[in-house]
Amino acid sequence: MKNRVLTFDSKVLKAKIKALPKKCNAVLFLYNAKNKFNTTPYMIRKLLYSFLFFIFLQTVVFGQTTRTYTTNTSFVVPAGSTPITVDCWGGGGAGGGSTNISGTSAKGGAGGGGGAYARSVLTVTGGNQINAVVGVGGIGNSGADGNDGGFSNITSSIPSLNNAVRAAGGSGGKGNISGGSPLGGAGGTVANSVGTFTRTAGNNGGDGDTGFGIESGAGGSGAGTGGGAGGGVRDFWDGTNNGVAGSIFGGGGGGARTSQTGGSRAGGDGAAGKVAVTYTCQTYSITSVAGIICGSSGASSITLTGTAAGLPVGIYTVTYNTTTPTLTGRTATMTVTTPGSGSFLTTDISTVGSTIRITNLGSGSESANPSVSLCSNSVNSSATLVASSIGAVSANQTICYNTQPNNITLTGNTGTIQWQVSSDNSAFSDVLGATSSPLTSAQIGALTATRYYRAVVTTGLCPAVNSGVVTVTVRSQFSTGTIASTGETICYGGTPATTIGSTTDASGGDAPITYSWRSSADGYAAAISGATSSTYLPPAGLTATTSYRRYAKDNTCSTTPAVATGTWQVTVRSQFSTGTIASTGETICYGGTPATTIGSTTDASGGVTPITYSWRSSADGYAAAISGATSSTYLPPAGLTATT
Structure with missing residues (x-):
């Protein structure tokens, strides 16, 4: 097939290409004063590619702005x-x-x-x-x-x-x-x-x-x-x-x-x-509108809800009309961070029963004309304003040391909740994850000191407001106290002379505090009848060493008697025994001298040492101690003239 030689300006190449017969080979000759004729098939290809790209570009941007x-x-x-x-x-x-x-x-x-x-x-x-x-x-x-x-x-x-x-x-x-x-x-x-x-x-x-x-x-x-x-x-x-x-x-x-x-x-x-x-441009749409009056601030929070596709993330210009007062064509800026929901504040209306009607949603702008939205479409949805409510918290509580309080509730509120806690009712901090009512016992945990709780209530974009404060008073930790532990020693069957003192009384918990005393006689199993004071005088007639302990309990926090610090011991000496002497006797001549020392079969024992011995005879009816006879044995004197 014959080649066609083209000698035209590159600006009209696209039109000339369309005029070429099908299946022809095109070679471009460009002329200028310097280069004369030059065959440049590369230029043909380059411009053809540009032409095809132009066609592609027109396809890509169809329906776009x-x-x-x-x-x-x-x-x-x-x-x-x-x-x-x-x-x-x-x-x-x-x-x-x-x-x-x-x-x-x-x-x-x-x-x-x-x-x-x-x-x-x-x-x-x-x-x-x-x-x-x-x-x-x-x-x-x-x-x-x-x-x-x-x-x-x-x-x-x-x-x-x-x-x-x-x-x-x-x-x-x-x-x-x-x-x-x-x-x-x-x-x-x-x-x-x-x-x-x-x-x-x-x-x-x-x-x-x-x-x-x-x-x-x-x-x-x-x-x-x-x-x-x-x-x-x-x-x-x-x-x-x-x-x-x-x-x-x-x-x-x-x-x-x-x-x-x-x-x-x-x-x-x-x-x-x-x-x-x-x-x-997306087609913007909403399914509902809600309006809340922000207390006495003179503003209202308007929340728009839609599908994720109808209300995607972005910055919007919202156009609306109102009643009470009657206003038309008002605008506000709304930022949507979660697809499907966005809010804006307005001071145009703040009266319960007023109506707001959303008429248009626009988005996108350029600095040359910032007040005009690049994408915009009409909508039609309205809401009647209602008053916001902080709600009411539950009553104060008083609890025992290291226990959990009951759930704390907030009822009748509008908007979201964030519970907070304080140790001084002044500086509050968020309770992690506590964003609903009730604030549960598990979320609070066991308390060892008084704490103060409140809910921060946020309705739409209204300023956050604080609920009333719930005070959880924690009683001081219950202590059983301390008793004296010096003890006392008495004779067998004797009477204790010392009252067991209270070094530190029981304290804390929930009054009244009740005392009881127990002894080692039964392994501290049973309370001693009548012993209900913080001090105690042990009974007379003790025949065995006995220890004493004090127990205490309160009204609600520690209801099982618990032992105080310290133990008082009454030490009872062993029972005194005079012992036994030999009783075989001896026979001597009149005026003779006894040859046998009276032996001690069992020495005296018990009581308090030292033990002192004395001997007496029937000569005076055992009235007077024999002088010098102070040993546990005795040799009777010589010259006895009568049985003695």
Whole structure:
């Protein structure tokens, strides 16, 4: 099949391609004064790809909204609009200037490079703010190099969005000052651009030239669909002239031209870039509205409820009408952090029975017109205002030491609850996880000191209010006290002389305190009848050593008698025994001398030592002790004349 040779400007390539016969081979010949004819199939492919991308782009954005920014602008993402697409075109570089010395050859400056193009598809959340930064076009300078074009990008305080898309600006073309062929400015590069979807370099500017009949370098075109054409050349017929400015958006400026007799001229300015943000609006909806009057503050909290899809996370402008007073077209800002529910405060109405009707929900804005929502749709739902209520707490309690109180309740309240506790009824802190009524015994735990409890009640966005305080009084820890423990020693069957004293009385718990005494005689098993004082005098007639302990109990906290510290012991000496002497006797002659000492079969024992012995005889009816007879044995005297 015969080839067709095309010799047309690249601007009309798309239209010419459509006119080609099917299945033909297309080879592009581009003509200029410097390069003559050059076969460039690469250019065909590149422009074909751009054409196909254009078709794809039109498909992607169908049904979406695109905001185009040619000056720096802030953009707040509408609720539910995720993801968004951001397109950036960098600014074009300025063309190079030219200058001449009278009588020398004409000089043409080089063209500036076109700005790059980049696209990113970004995952965002409603309410996120991005700042569109538009790259400026480079400024042409008389008789000097052109300035570079600025980059276009987005910035944000959110790290994942900051610089998430960036298109580099084109470089300025070299000025023609001393002749030769100064280089055209490089187009904005892919390497200096950021895009998650695509990045395309800007086109390079044409080189300058020196000589008779020369033309300046053309500006490089901006990249991507929507990139502007570069400024055209200045040729012989233009004489001495400033360069042609690049076309929006991102087109590089053309180089200046100075004839043989001309003066200095400036290259054409590069065109500024642009930033475009494409998004899809959600359809906002609500299922119910509730209104609560915030006490005497003069404000009311309005809560909107819907589905997660109908009320996604974001910042909204709510439009509403009211009765009492009658107001229309009022607006308020509402932030939704949990899908399906959001609240706002208004001072327009604060009367019980007043009605508020929600008429419109809007979301998203831009700094150029912040009062206009980027996404908006009508709704129709109303509510009648009711008064908020703190509710009533349960009664104070008094409990024993280290025990749990009963549940604490709050009834009749509106809104949410956060229970708090204090040790001084002044500084309160939250009870972890206690966000409903009742505050249970388990949540409170065993107490060893008096505590104060209250509920913080929050209704919608109304200021939080505190309920009444429940005081849980904790009785002091019960103590059985201490008794004296010095003890006493008595004789067998004797009478104790000392009352067992109370070193420390029982205390704490719940009065009255009841005392009892027990003894070791039965292993401290039973209380001694009548012994109910804090002190005790042991009974007379004790025949065995006996210990005594005091017990105490209170009315409710320690109802089982518990032993006090200390034990009192009454030590009873063993029973006194006079012992036994030998009773065999002895027979002697009248006036004779006894030969046998009266022996001690069993010595005296018991009682209190030392034991003192004495001997007596029947001679005086055992009336008087025999002088000197103090041993446990005795040898009767000589010269007895009568049986004795």
